[in-house]
Amino acid sequence: MSNPSEHMGGIVNAGDLPDKPAPISTEGPVAWMRDNLFSSPLNTLLSILALFLIVWTVPPALNWLIFSANWAGGADACRANTGAACWPFITARWEQFLYGFYPAPERWRVDIILIVLLVGIVLLAFERTPLRKWIALLMLVPFPIVSFILLYGGMFGLPVVETSRWGGFMLTLVIALSGIVASLPLGIVLALGRRSTMPVMRMVCTIFIEFWRGIPLVAVLFMASVMFPLFLPPDVSFDQLLRAVIGVAFFASAYMAEVVRGGLQAIPKGQYEGAMALGLPYWKMMRLIVLPQALKIVIPGIVNTFIGLFKDTTLVLIIGLLDLLGIVQSAINDPNWSIKSVPYTGYVFVALVFWVCCYAMARYSRYIEAKLHTGHKR
Amino acid sequence: MNDTATSTQPASLAVSDEVVIRITDMDKWYGQFHVLKNINLEVRRGERIVICGPSGSGKSTLIRCINRLEEHQSGSINVDNIELNADIKNIDAIRREVGMVFQHFNLFPHLTVLENCTLAPIWVKKMSKKDAEEVAMKYLERVRIPEQAGKFPGQLSGGQQQRVAIARSLCMNPKIMLFDEPTSALDPEMIKEVLDVMIELAHEGMTMICVTHEMGFAKTVANRVIFMDEGQIIEENEPGPFFDNPQSERTQLFLSQILAH
Numbered sequence: 001m002s003n004p005s006e007h008m009g010g011i012v013n014a015g016d017l018p019d020k021p022a023p024i025s026t027e028g029p030v031a032w033m034r035d036n037l038f039s040s041p042l043n044t045l046l047s048i049l050a051l052f053l054i055v056w057t058v059p060p061a062l063n064w065l066i067f068s069a070n071w072a073g074g075a076d077a078c079r080a081n082t083g084a085a086c087w088p089f090i091t092a093r094w095e096q097f098l099y100g101f102y103p104a105p106e107r108w109r110v111d112i113i114l115i116v117l118l119v120g121i122v123l124l125a126f127e128r129t130p131l132r133k134w135i136a137l138l139m140l141v142p143f144p145i146v147s148f149i150l151l152y153g154g155m156f157g158l159p160v161v162e163t164s165r166w167g168g169f170m171l172t173l174v175i176a177l178s179g180i181v182a183s184l185p186l187g188i189v190l191a192l193g194r195r196s197t198m199p200v201m202r203m204v205c206t207i208f209i210e211f212w213r214g215i216p217l218v219a220v221l222f223m224a225s226v227m228f229p230l231f232l233p234p235d236v237s238f239d240q241l242l243r244a245v246i247g248v249a250f251f252a253s254a255y256m257a258e259v260v261r262g263g264l265q266a267i268p269k270g271q272y273e274g275a276m277a278l279g280l281p282y283w284k285m286m287r288l289i290v291l292p293q294a295l296k297i298v299i300p301g302i303v304n305t306f307i308g309l310f311k312d313t314t315l316v317l318i319i320g321l322l323d324l325l326g327i328v329q330s331a332i333n334d335p336n337w338s339i340k341s342v343p344y345t346g347y348v349f350v351a352l353v354f355w356v357c358c359y360a361m362a363r364y365s366r367y368i369e370a371k372l373h374t375g376h377k378r
Numbered sequence: 379m380n381d382t383a384t385s386t387q388p389a390s391l392a393v394s395d396e397v398v399i400r401i402t403d404m405d406k407w408y409g410q411f412h413v414l415k416n417i418n419l420e421v422r423r424g425e426r427i428v429i430c431g432p433s434g435s436g437k438s439t440l441i442r443c444i445n446r447l448e449e450h451q452s453g454s455i456n457v458d459n460i461e462l463n464a465d466i467k468n469i470d471a472i473r474r475e476v477g478m479v480f481q482h483f484n485l486f487p488h489l490t491v492l493e494n495c496t497l498a499p500i501w502v503k504k505m506s507k508k509d510a511e512e513v514a515m516k517y518l519e520r521v522r523i524p525e526q527a528g529k530f531p532g533q534l535s536g537g538q539q540q541r542v543a544i545a546r547s548l549c550m551n552p553k554i555m556l557f558d559e560p561t562s563a564l565d566p567e568m569i570k571e572v573l574d575v576m577i578e579l580a581h582e583g584m585t586m587i588c589v590t591h592e593m594g595f596a597k598t599v600a601n602r603v604i605f606m607d608e609g610q611i612i613e614e615n616e617p618g619p620f621f622d623n624p625q626s627e628r629t630q631l632f633l634s635q636i637l638a639h
């Protein structure tokens with residue numbers, strides 16, 4: 001702080017100098033390139049290297065994917081031009097990739113769920129959506145239940161579709177979304193338990209978390225499919241898919257718990273004390289004061305876990321469930337499509353679908369973060 | 379801070395005979411560390427008590443025991459005829475009667491000023507949102523910041539935040555207010571605005587226990603000043619005799635140090 005009296009008799013600036021346009025050298029593409037690409041010898045070298053890498057990889061890739069790719073015709077067209085992608089393979093099989101072996105006359109059920117899911121996500125993205133809270137609640141609790149009833153059937157005159165016939169992208173979504181919907185609340189409860197003052201509670205939660213974190217998901221899935229039935233009475237059968245979903249959900253919830261715990265640790269003790277002094281009981285304090293702040297801090301970590309979970313669903317193919325990757329892989333082996341470019345096309349397609357989904361999740365989280373950041377800082 | 383409300387005479391403020399806080403033979407340990415030793419204290423309705431003492435003497439711990447932010451191990455604490463024990467119902471009941479203001483405000487940064495104030499009335503007292511907002515605005519006006527109701531705590535100055543914290547406590551309509559060094563995290567120019575609010579509160583007859591080193595405040599509003607050292611209440615007296623004629627050596631030393639500043 002400067003003392004005003006120091007300025008007495010000093011220089012006084014009335015502050016009315018006119019604005020001048022910026023010198024050319026600080027704007028325009030040339031200046032941008034100079035600042036960002038060629039600001040030092042090392043930068044120049046790296047820029048040239050990067051340019052070389054781009055020229056070397058991007059045109060051939062685009063060529064393979066788009067320009068020389070086979071877009072129409074059937075297997076024959078692809079057989080004639082094996083040096084590029086064979087998209088007819090995807091268009092011929094897309095229904096199977098999406099629905100698995102779900103019977104064709106019942107596929108409208110899957111369509112309805114996909115549409116509701118999409119509409120729900122879009123609605124939730126907009127802040128001005130009326131009744132946004134209720135929509136979120138509907139999507140979190142009744143929607144998964146209704147979806148399951150609709151997909152499985154056996155009620156309201158809907159024919160049963162065994163889970164063994166579920167497959168493709170739909171199965172990927174079922175596993176990933178059940179995992180996501182279950183792992184967040186479970187993870188929160190586990191994180192709270194691990195920080196609880198009750199020793200038994202703390203121990204149970206810690207053991208649970210460390211158990212699931214300590215074994216690979218592949219082992220979890222094997223255990224779920226092979227070992228788990230050994231513990232059940234022989235006449236009780238337990239759906240294979242359900243077992244995989246439970247395995248994935250527990251696995252993800254252990255990671256989620258640690259992410260949430262990180263957020264809880266960042267909340268100062270004063271927040272708890274402020275809430276307690278006002279008379280808020282434990283769960284209200286958690287729900288209204290602690291968790292909103294803690295979860296906000298760890299959104300990147302939560303979404304990271306979701307993305308990891310989404311990609312990990314591909315591992316279910318080792319216990320015989322055909323998710324998107326599994327079903328594409330089995331389609332590749334179709335003798336009618338035994339063409340050199342087909343496996344590549346199939347895998348690239350799977351990679352693209354996964355990338356689009358994961359990138360969408362990442363963007364969505366950035367968007368929510370930015371939104372929550374407006375208005376206040378600690 | 380002698381310039382704040384010098385005209386007030388503490389004796390003119392009514393104190394009833396009813397005891398609202400009774401602490402008997404209370405001891406507390408942190409692990410092996412005996413932090414509070416045989417505390418005995420009675421506070422009557424409308425009384426304003428200032429607690430002072432060197433750092434680490436247990437002042438905060440003592441007032442935090444009153445609303446169970448800290449647990450005491452022996453002796454008893456009775457607040458407004460409710461015995462403070464492990465019974466969660468009693469703890470909740472006491473916390474509803476006792477407001478607390480902290481050194482670092484402890485406002486909820488993710489809620490607006492108004493939401494900070496309405497939160498507890500809505501969720502603890504089950505007030506309707508509209509009523510709670512009405513009450514909150516009334517108290518925000520009392521602490522002279524109604525125009526900040528829509529802002530977030532991070533957008534306010536320290537003095538304004540502390541006044542929000544006071545308003546937030548008052549919204550629960552507490553019978554007793556605890557203050558733990560409410561001005562010691564503030565810049566000098568903001569201390570007065572907070573003290574003024576506290577003085578007004580005292581004039582309205584609020585029962586207050588204040589941990590503070592603002593001796594001007596103690597002289598003008600306190601009925602009693604308590605000096606603590608090493609976990610014990612060393613001296614307890616009306617502000618006049620306490621400052622003019624301290625009995626114990628430790629009090630004299632402490633006062634000479636603090637008044638020298």
Ligand SMILES: Nc1ncnc2c1ncn2[C@@H]1O[C@H](COP(=O)(O)OP(=O)(O)OP(=O)(O)O)[C@@H](O)[C@H]1O
Nearest residue numbers: 408411413431432433434435436437438439440559
């Ligand atoms: N959670 C705790 N665990 C262990 N010791 C603690 C804890 N909190 C406080 N103490 C110790 O208890 C003693 C009293 O602390 P307290 O905060 O009540 O002091 P204080 O009189 O309020 O001091 P100050 O003026 O610095 O705020 C100190 O020696 C402190 O180190």
Ligand SMILES: [Mg+2]
Nearest residue numbers: 437438439559
């Ligand atoms: Mg203290």
